[in-house]
Amino acid sequence: MTESAGTSAHRETHPKTDPATRPASQPETRPETRRERLRRELTADILRIARRQLAEAGHGAVTWRAIARELGMNPASLYTYFDSLDDLFTGLILESYQRLAAAVDGAFQASEPTTHDERVERLMACAHAFRQWAVDHPAEFNLIFTDQIPGYAAPPAGPTYDAEMAVLDPLVKAAAALQGTTADPRAVSASAESDVDAVLGAWATMHGLVSLEVNHHLPDGDAAQRFDRIIRATVSALGG
Numbered sequence: 001m002t003e004s005a006g007t008s009a010h011r012e013t014h015p016k017t018d019p020a021t022r023p024a025s026q027p028e029t030r031p032e033t034r035r036e037r038l039r040r041e042l043t044a045d046i047l048r049i050a051r052r053q054l055a056e057a058g059h060g061a062v063t064w065r066a067i068a069r070e071l072g073m074n075p076a077s078l079y080t081y082f083d084s085l086d087d088l089f090t091g092l093i094l095e096s097y098q099r100l101a102a103a104v105d106g107a108f109q110a111s112e113p114t115t116h117d118e119r120v121e122r123l124m125a126c127a128h129a130f131r132q133w134a135v136d137h138p139a140e141f142n143l144i145f146t147d148q149i150p151g152y153a154a155p156p157a158g159p160t161y162d163a164e165m166a167v168l169d170p171l172v173k174a175a176a177a178l179q180g181t182t183a184d185p186r187a188v189s190a191s192a193e194s195d196v197d198a199v200l201g202a203w204a205t206m207h208g209l210v211s212l213e214v215n216h217h218l219p220d221g222d223a224a225q226r227f228d229r230i231i232r233a234t235v236s237a238l239g240g
Contacts, residue, residue: 043081045071047091054092055139059149062088086152089143090160096140097163101170103133108170113177120235123174127231130171131210131224138214145211168203175202178239198238205234 032040049070053061064085068075082088107129113119134141142148144164154160179198209230213223 093144093160094163096144100133101166103129105170119177126171126174134210134214202234
């Protein structure tokens with residue numbers, strides 16, 4: 001049987017698509033399995049309990065036995081979720097950095113300054129967000145910024161490094177808007193020595209004041225007002 005002219009014409013106007021020219025399909029997102037969900041939830045529970053123990057009684061109170069007792073589990077079973085207690089502390093440090101970074105970045109993203117004075121205020125807002133998070137979470141602040149756990153060392157160039165850079169990123173960007181210098185905290189060491197000194201000096205002042213306050217080493221008085229006065233003077237030296 002021969003094809004009609006109409007059918008032949010119809011086929012000519014709908015040529016077969018070359019597979020090479022088809023748009024790439026998006027990879028399908030595999031749904032989370034029940035086992036994966038339970039593992040994720042239990043990992044979060046372990047970190048939540050450890051964080052509370054840290055806040056209530058310090059790092060010495062964070063133990064497998066205490067966590068397992070609260071979860072109704074055998075302590076040995078917790079090694080399914082964390083390789084060691086050091087691994088658990090790394091998880092706590094990572095989460096603490098992420099929480100602090102979110103607070104500082106939130107202050108940075110809250111405004112889009114167009115004037116010099118507005119850029120000064122954005123940097124001040126970032127500094128105050130850093131201080132307020134530390135005051136509200138002193139145990140976590142000390143966990144990430146002091147070597148208070150005997151024998152512990154964070155994995156070199158591990159996830160905690162990038163998490164720390166995420167804390168510094170909005171601070172450095174806000175300062176760079178005043179200085180006209182690099183906005184990448186990882187590249188500060190490659191900047192001019194005078195710029196490095198200025199950035200390190202500002203960081204040491206801010207971090208030092210917060211650390212003194214968190215650990216109750218400041219003289220009596222309004223700590224927030226003192227912080228504002230000193231940081232404004234520091235920002236002025238940066239070009240503010």
